Amino acid sequence: MAIEKLGVVGCGLMGSGIAQTAAQAGLHVTVREVSTELIDKGFANIDKSLARLLQRGTLTAVERDAARNRLQRTTKLEDLAGCDLIIEAITEQLAAKRELFRALDQVCRPQTIYASNTSSLSITEMAVATRRPECFVGLHFFNPVPIMKLVEVIRTIATDPRVYEEVAALAGRLGKTAVRTSDRTGFVVNRLLVPYLLDAVRALEEGVAAIPDIDQAMKLGCGHPMGPLTLLDFVGLDTTYYIANIMYDEFKERRFAPPPLLKRMVTAGWNGRKSGRGFYDYSDPENPKPMALV
Secondary structure (H helix, E strand, O other), X not given: OOOOEEEEXXXXXXXXXXXXXXXXXXXXXXXXXXXXXXXXXXXXXXXXXHHHHHHHOOOOHHHHHHHHHOEEEEXXXXXXXXXXXXXXXXXXXXXXXXXXXXXXXOOOOOOOEEEEOOOOOOHHHHHOOOOOHHHEXXXXXXXXXXXXXXXEEEEOOOOOHHHHHHHHHHHHHOOOEEEEEEOOOOOOHHHHHHHHHHHHHHHHXXXXXXXXXXXXXXXXXXXXXXXXXXXXXXXXXHHHHHHHHHHHHHHOOHHHOOOHHHHHHHHOOOOEHHHOEOOEEOOOOOOOEXXXXX
């Protein structure tokens, strides 16, 4: 089945980016949020993103208008009934996602494909909440979606191979590089990234080096665009802590266990850039200062 009509549930940071990217690629996209206020906020973010692309010269005014005209907004799940594929991008809570997909089953055609943008939760546990586990995949995009080229395409043991191939092909149409993986906690990126980030926190805790030195070592020694502690602040310490706990529950290995310092920082609300403090103090966002943490 050719995928031409896309539904996106959730119009936050990820959902709005997915919707924008699909509309730019020529798909007709219906975006659903739970309130008019949230959908308006999400579409305002899409407009800002398109304006930046126009300013940079990577998008023409005609292309911007065409993409914008392919986007529709709604607060009703029923308006997704005609979609070929629906991508879920709501809160990272398994119960909420399962409830959503059960509700979608009541309005969607049997052949509609479901996908979740989760970064860590089990695709299988969502799929079995529906009447169509064979038509269920994971599609994990990366932030910011319009810029990042990677998407992880995740299959479960129940996913129909034809469905999987169709969704992987769609990733290419969206201008993304599809990495194929199976439904194992963390998929590829977080399976490798999270232990690296947690080890950086442990190195700080254990007095191996100071915050700027750990970051500089990985930037200049390994060619990373930013150091691990800076990256933690960018991603959000609470987000990493949440994912690490899920991975530790799955594997019971120390490398996935959140270090005590990370737990204390999240408990204190020091979640990185978004909260103004993390491993760095962002009182002056242009000149962040390392925090005294150990």
